[in-house]
Amino acid sequence: EVQVVESGGGLVQPGGSLRLACAASGFTFNTYWMTWVRQAPGKGLEWVANINQDASGKYYVDSVKGRFTISRDNAKNSLYLQMNSLRVEDTAVYYCARSDYGDPIDSWGQGTLVTVSS
Amino acid sequence: QPVVTQSSSASASVGSSVKLTCTLDSGHRAYIIAWHQQQPGKAPRYLMRLEGSGSYKKGSGVPDRFSGSSSGADRFLTISTLQSEDGAEYYCETWDSNTRVFGTGTKVTVL
Numbered sequence: 001e002v003q004v005v006e007s008g009g010g011l012v013q014p015g016g017s018l019r020l021a022c023a024a025s026g027f028t029f030n031t032y033w034m035t036w037v038r039q040a041p042g043k044g045l046e047w048v049a050n051i052n053q054d055a056s057g058k059y060y061v062d063s064v065k066g067r068f069t070i071s072r073d074n075a076k077n078s079l080y081l082q083m084n085s086l087r088v089e090d091t092a093v094y095y096c097a098r099s100d101y102g103d104p105i106d107s108w109g110q111g112t113l114v115t116v117s118s
Numbered sequence: 119q120p121v122v123t124q125s126s127s128a129s130a131s132v133g134s135s136v137k138l139t140c141t142l143d144s145g146h147r148a149y150i151i152a153w154h155q156q157q158p159g160k161a162p163r164y165l166m167r168l169e170g171s172g173s174y175k176k177g178s179g180v181p182d183r184f185s186g187s188s189s190g191a192d193r194f195l196t197i198s199t200l201q202s203e204d205g206a207e208y209y210c211e212t213w214d215s216n217t218r219v220f221g222t223g224t225k226v227t228v229l
Contacts, residue, residue: 035218037162045154045162045209047218059216095161104152104211105218106164106177 002026002107004079004096009112016086020112022079022096030054030074035099036081038092039111048094049081052101064090086116120146120212124221130200131229138195138224140210147191149212153184156223157206165208168193202228 008020022034036048049070050059058070069082079096093111100106121143130136142149153165166186168174170193174186183198197204205228210221 037218037220044207044223045156045211045220047220050216050218057216061217099213099218102213104150104164104167104213105154106152106167108154108161108163110161 002098004098004107004109006094006096006109006112009094009114011115011117012086013118014086014088014116016116017082017084018086018114020081020083020094020096020114022081022109024077024079024096024098027098029072029077033099033101034070034072034079035097035105036070036079037095037097037105037108038090038114039095040089040092043092045095046092050099051079083114086114088116090114091116119217120149120214120219122151122210122212122219122221124208124210124224126222127225127227129227129229132200132202134200135196135198136200136226138197138208138226140193140195140221142191142193142212144191146212146214149214151193152211153186153193153195154209154211155206156209157203162209165195168195197226200228204228 051070067085071080096109097105098107123141154162156162164177166176168186172188187194207223
């Protein structure tokens with residue numbers, strides 16, 4: 001069974017940093033692109049970042065460019081999102097998702113809540 | 119970058135059918151989309167991949183009452199024999215090169 005499980009969310013002050021992690025299982029991790037999607041309270045889904053299989057390609061929504069970094073460790077079947085210079089508007093549930101190039105997201109994690117507040 | 123548009127809400131009675139629409143902008147009308155369901159308080163769930171031809175492929179365990187179809191730039195999700203647990207937000211997703219785009223979601227209320 002395909003499974004992705006996020007961790008690392010929490011409360012952080014504006015300007016602070018947080019690192020999210022996603023543990024993947026049930027599939028050959030190093031053959032898939034991976035994605036982070038977020039959902040602000042009461043709002044819709046927003047794509048945040050993608051990473052290709054060998055981490056040579058990383059892509060971001062404009063609002064997080066220069067502040068967030070997506071990475072992966074294929075030996076550990078893990079995906080990460082380093083979030084720096086956090087803003088109040090980054091408050092959201094962050095979902096880890098499996099996707100592939102040219103295909104939709106087909107598996108979602110349960111999400112981890114990031115709250116940016118003073 | 120593609121843009122997808124969804125109506126904000128829909129409602130139907132238990133046992134009836136509801137048809138949701140996701141419309142691609144004119145420059146991307148041939149694009150493939152996906153439908154995702156998000157029940158209240160839960161993570162999204164992948165429902166299906168839907169092509170411009172109307173061909174669709176559902177995710178594992180998605181009930182038969184969910185089906186997809188297409189017409190021009192419109193991509194449809196039909197839920198037949200509506201059940202109470204189908205009350206949820208439904209999002210369409212598409213992608214272009216290395217980015218992904220979501221619609222604003224359609225809230226389905228089961229009466």
